[in-house]
Each structure stands twice: as structure tokens, then as C-alpha cells.
Amino acid sequence: TNYMNATGLPDPDHYTTAHDIAILSAALIRDFPEHYEWYSEKEYTYNGITQHNRNKLLWRDNSVDGLKTGHTEEAGFCLAASAKRGDMRLISVVLGTRSENARAQETQKLMNYGFRFFETHQLYKANTGIIDTKVWKGATDQLALGLTKPLSVTVPRGQYDQLEATTNIQQPVIAPVTAGTVLGKVEIRLDDEVVAKQELVALNDVEQGSWWRRLIDEIMLWIWG
Numbered sequence: 001t002n003y004m005n006a007t008g009l010p011d012p013d014h015y016t017t018a019h020d021i022a023i024l025s026a027a028l029i030r031d032f033p034e035h036y037e038w039y040s041e042k043e044y045t046y047n048g049i050t051q052h053n054r055n056k057l058l059w060r061d062n063s064v065d066g067l068k069t070g071h072t073e074e075a076g077f078c079l080a081a082s083a084k085r086g087d088m089r090l091i092s093v094v095l096g097t098r099s100e101n102a103r104a105q106e107t108q109k110l111m112n113y114g115f116r117f118f119e120t121h122q123l124y125k126a127n128t129g130i131i132d133t134k135v136w137k138g139a140t141d142q143l144a145l146g147l148t149k150p151l152s153v154t155v156p157r158g159q160y161d162q163l164e165a166t167t168n169i170q171q172p173v174i175a176p177v178t179a180g181t182v183l184g185k186v187e188i189r190l191d192d193e194v195v196a197k198q199e200l201v202a203l204n205d206v207e208q209g210s211w212w213r214r215l216i217d218e219i220m221l222w223i224w225g
Helices: 018-031 033-040 100-117 211-224
Strands: 043-046 049-052 064-072 076-085 088-097 118-124 131-136 142-146 151-156 164-169 182-190 193-202
Touching: 018 033, 018 064, 018 076, 018 088, 033 064, 064 100, 076 100, 088 100, 088 118, 100 118, 131 164, 131 211, 142 182, 151 182, 151 193
Parallel strands: none
Antiparallel strands: 043 049, 064 076, 076 088, 118 151, 131 142, 142 193, 164 182, 182 193
16 A cells, blocks of 8 residues: 555555555554444535435445445545444455446445355453463462453354464563563464464563572573573
């Protein structure tokens, strides 16, 4: 993506991709929910003039609540849309169609396909221990690691049981440790493909242990390398 202006008007060096628009859409929905609510408004009136939302899916599909239409001669008719059915939200980006109806129809096809053939599962909650790791030279010798935000994955229906989680924790973990310190990561794989990953952080502080504990652990670390 390379922006040359804030209007979206054509420029030889002004371009983006469906994937990048999807990333921006997800960030808007996740980080600015109060702003995202505006995109579900079907119309508004200002100064005696009523403006209608150009996203036709707001009238055709009650699960659709955004997002943004666009059109230039070069780009065609475009639509970044999002819908939520149950606990599952999908984002669709369609570019380069020939009409307003075409972009709505192609988006509806993608949405229906996604909700029919895929499912979303929350694997881990935020601030909940996933795994414990040993702490050296600390007031306690165990530390719980978890995530700062929930971890969910969307996979083809029927393949949830095939997901595999692996953790990679930096070693050794030596006190003092501050809550929130990144100490590793967790990866979720489906058929050897990484479908999600997130950093593992310390869920609580660990102070330094007594001089005796620190001495013993220093010797053990030296022996074990």
C-alpha cells in the first residue's frame, strides 16, 4: 500500500490491496468500535438533506453492519464489508466490479461462503495462565505465562480437532520478572501451517529470591550450562 492522498482519488503511485484493506478494516472494528457504529447507519439527514448509505447489503442482510464503498473509473466499484453471525465476524473486500449491484452480489457470495464453510473458536482468554515456566533466582520458582488479549482462530468446519498448539519459551527466565514481560510465543498450526500466533507474557511479578536461593541457582545454571 502506498497513499498519495487522503481522498482515494487516482494517482499513479496511489495503490493498495484487498488484504491491506482487510487489515485496516479489522483494526477499525477492533480498536474504534464507537466509530465503527457509524457505518451501520442506513441514512442521515443534515441541513435538510438526506444521504443514503451506498452499502446495499445493509438492507439485504441483517448481519452486515459496515463498512465502506468506493468507486473510481480506475478502481471500479469496490466494497469492504463486515458481518457478524453469532460469535463469528467476517470481513470481505471486493474490488474492481462493474456496478453497485455487482459489488454487493459478489460480497454476499463471499460472506455466505465464509459463514457456511468456516467456524471461529476462541482458544485462550486474556490474562489467563496457559503454561508455567521455571524461574531462577526468584522468590518463587514457577511463573504463569499467558496472553494480553484473547486468541481466536477461524478454520474450515470440522477441522477444529486437528489444531495443534506449541509454545516456545525463552530460557532461562531469571528473576526479577515484571508482569507483562514477553517471554515467548504460542503458535497454532493446522496441517503444519501456522494459522495464529501470539506473544506469551508474564502474568505476575516475581521478585528476587534470598541470597541463598540466588547462590544455589547460580551454581545450578553453571553446572547445566
